Amino acid sequence: MELNERQKKIIEITKENGPITGEQIAEKLNLTRATLRPDLAILTMSGFLDARPRVGYFYTGKTQSQLLTDKVKRMTVKSYQSIPVVVEESASAYDAICTMFLEDVGTLFVVNKDGVLIGALSRKDLLRASLGNQDLSAIPISVIMSRMPNITFCHSHDLIIDVAKLLIERQIDGMPVVKETDKGLEVTGRLTKTNVTRAFVELAEGQFD
Amino acid sequence: MELNERQKKIIEITKENGPITGEQIAEKLNLTRATLRPDLAILTMSGFLDARPRVGYFYTGKTQSQLLTDKVKRMTVKSYQSIPVVVEESASAYDAICTMFLEDVGTLFVVNKDGVLIGALSRKDLLRASLGNQDLSAIPISVIMSRMPNITFCHSHDLIIDVAKLLIERQIDGMPVVKETDKGLEVTGRLTKTNVTRAFVELAEGQFD
Numbered sequence: 501m502e503l504n505e506r507q508k509k510i511i512e513i514t515k516e517n518g519p520i521t522g523e524q525i526a527e528k529l530n531l532t533r534a535t536l537r538p539d540l541a542i543l544t545m546s547g548f549l550d551a552r553p554r555v556g557y558f559y560t561g562k563t564q565s566q567l568l569t570d571k572v573k574r575m576t577v578k579s580y581q582s583i584p585v586v587v588e589e590s591a592s593a594y595d596a597i598c599t600m601f602l603e604d605v606g607t608l609f610v611v612n613k614d615g616v617l618i619g620a621l622s623r624k625d626l627l628r629a630s631l632g633n634q635d636l637s638a639i640p641i642s643v644i645m646s647r648m649p650n651i652t653f654c655h656s657h658d659l660i661i662d663v664a665k666l667l668i669e670r671q672i673d674g675m676p677v678v679k680e681t682d683k684g685l686e687v688t689g690r691l692t693k694t695n696v697t698r699a700f701v702e703l704a705e706g707q708f709d
Numbered sequence: 710m711e712l713n714e715r716q717k718k719i720i721e722i723t724k725e726n727g728p729i730t731g732e733q734i735a736e737k738l739n740l741t742r743a744t745l746r747p748d749l750a751i752l753t754m755s756g757f758l759d760a761r762p763r764v765g766y767f768y769t770g771k772t773q774s775q776l777l778t779d780k781v782k783r784m785t786v787k788s789y790q791s792i793p794v795v796v797e798e799s800a801s802a803y804d805a806i807c808t809m810f811l812e813d814v815g816t817l818f819v820v821n822k823d824g825v826l827i828g829a830l831s832r833k834d835l836l837r838a839s840l841g842n843q844d845l846s847a848i849p850i851s852v853i854m855s856r857m858p859n860i861t862f863c864h865s866h867d868l869i870i871d872v873a874k875l876l877i878e879r880q881i882d883g884m885p886v887v888k889e890t891d892k893g894l895e896v897t898g899r900l901t902k903t904n905v906t907r908a909f910v911e912l913a914e915g916q917f918d
Contacts, residue, residue: 504754538750545712545751572913597836604880606832623815623832627806630839661913664906671813673882673902693882693902697873700909704781704870 503548507539511559514549519556572703577663578656580699581677581689586611589618593629593644594637596621607674609687610645616684617653617676619645653678654691664696712757716748720757720768728765781912786872787865789908790886790898795820798827802838802853803846805830816883818896819854825893826862826885828854862887863900873905 503511506529513528514520522540526533540557543549550558585603587596589610596608600623610619621641629644630636652675654663666675677689712720715738722737723729731749735742749766752758759767794812796805798819805817809832819828830850838853839845861884863872875884886898 538747541747542751542754546755572909594840597840601837606882623836627832627835627839628810630836630845631803631806633844635842636839661910664910664913667906668903668910673815693906694877696909697876697902697905700781700905700912701870701873701877703909704873 503543504539506536507543510536510539510543511548514557515559518558519552521556525557573659573661575660575699575703576656577654577658577660577677577689577691580660580695581656581691582695584609584676584687584690586615586687587621587641588613589640589642589645591641592637593626593639593641594635596641597626597636600626605690607672607690607692609676609690610641611687614683615686616681617648617651617678617687619647620651620676621645622673648685651676653685655679656689660696660699663691667693667696713748715745716752719745719748719752723758723766724768727767728761730765734766781870784869784908784912785865786863786867786869786886786898786900789869789904790865790900791904793818793885793896793899795824795896796830796850797822798849798851798854800850801846802835802848802850803844805850806835806845809835814899816881816899816901818885818899819850820896823892824895825890826857826860826887826896828856829860829885830854831882857894860885862894864888865898869900869905869908872900876902876905 509529510525513525522533522536526536529536540549544551547560550560552558585599585605586609587599589612599608600606606623608621609617610621612618619642621644625644625646629639652666652670652672654666654675654677656677663675667673674690674692676687677691678685679688718738719734722734726733731742731745735745738745749758753760756769759769761767794808794814795818796808798821808817809815815832817830818826819830821827828851830853834853834855838848861875861879861881863875863884863886865886872884876882883899883901885896886900887894888897
């Protein structure tokens with residue numbers, strides 16, 4: 501949506517003088533109230549200005565990009581997460597790599613016998629282990645995995661944008677979606693850069709409403 | 710931007726009857742032309758309808774999300790790509806893994822002595838090789854890499870959205886950004902799911918204009 505010069509001027513006037521009535525804005529622009537009506541309607545409907553009866557117009561402080569991206573800020577983990585793949589801590593590095601290929605995932609979550617999250621294992625962790633030139637089936641994952649509490653996780657109600665920021669900040673490819681239980685964290689999903697890429701595509705394709 | 714009931718009706722009428730004049734729309738709604746003026750202005754400015762003098766209003770066929778995401782469709786590879794990391798085809802799997810850790814990347818591009826792209830190597834390719842329990846320094850990358858012409862690549866002027874779709878479709882983490890030369894493809898960049906995740910964050914944070 502492109503604003504015209506007059507609409508931009510109205511925003512400027514309201515920013516400086518708000519709350520201000522339509523009459524007062526018209527006066528400042530040497531135009532009639534009727535001429536301005538469509539512009540004021542557009543600016544109000546699109547969220548740049550807010551109008552209160554008997555008070556006047558306010559500037560909402562929202563830029564066009566903020567308004568455009570309000571949509572993005574309603575996208576939650578729940579709608580984009582994948583099924584988690586978990587392994588037990590007794591598994592070997594060799595087992596873990598096989599599971600990654602079988603399940604076609606890049607991150608595994610490690611759980612104890614109560615099903616509680618105790619670790620995470622990335623392709624990077626396994627590649628590092630393979631540099632040692634040791635027998636991979638003799639390396640227990642418990643010595644190469646990242647361990648709680650050093651694991652970044654999220655909840656299904658979290659925003660994709662917040663998780664995306666964490667993925668970049670922590671330089672990880674994915675994280676578990678968890679639920680708190682009496683025993684600890686239960687893994688209910690997996691949220692990766694692939695899911696964020698999907699969210700981006702869906703948004704850009706307009707399949708999101 | 711929320712449309713009101715009347716505006717939604719106007720869109721429906723124009724969709725079915727367009728091109729249609731403002732007078733005719735007003736008639737169908739039992740309203741005066743003057744009453745409709747702000748609504749028609751809003752719908753035209755925001756791109757739902759298009760108006761041609763002496764012809765009338767058309768439905769543009771754009772949904773609200775399409776209009777919202779037009780912005781996304783202007784994001785190109787050039788603005789988000791990373792520096793590529795290349796290795797020569799004579800390198801071993803061991804060398805390649807070391808380079809990945811040193812350069813902190815998940816995908817390497819393989820070039821011949823003219824600097825022309827001949828292959829690509831992912832963490833997944835290297836993990837698969839490590840399952841063989843062979844000495845990784847004895848495995849040449851030329852036998853485990855993906856090889857041209859089976860490599861997905863993009864250009865710096867491509868849209869992030871198109872590249873994002875390719876990354877998902879082909880189930881890869883990244884691809885080379887290339888430039889055509891007399892000898893073949895020269896690698897000028899790297900575009901990964903991390904870059905797409907960054908694009909998503911930037912958009913959602915409103916830093917993009």
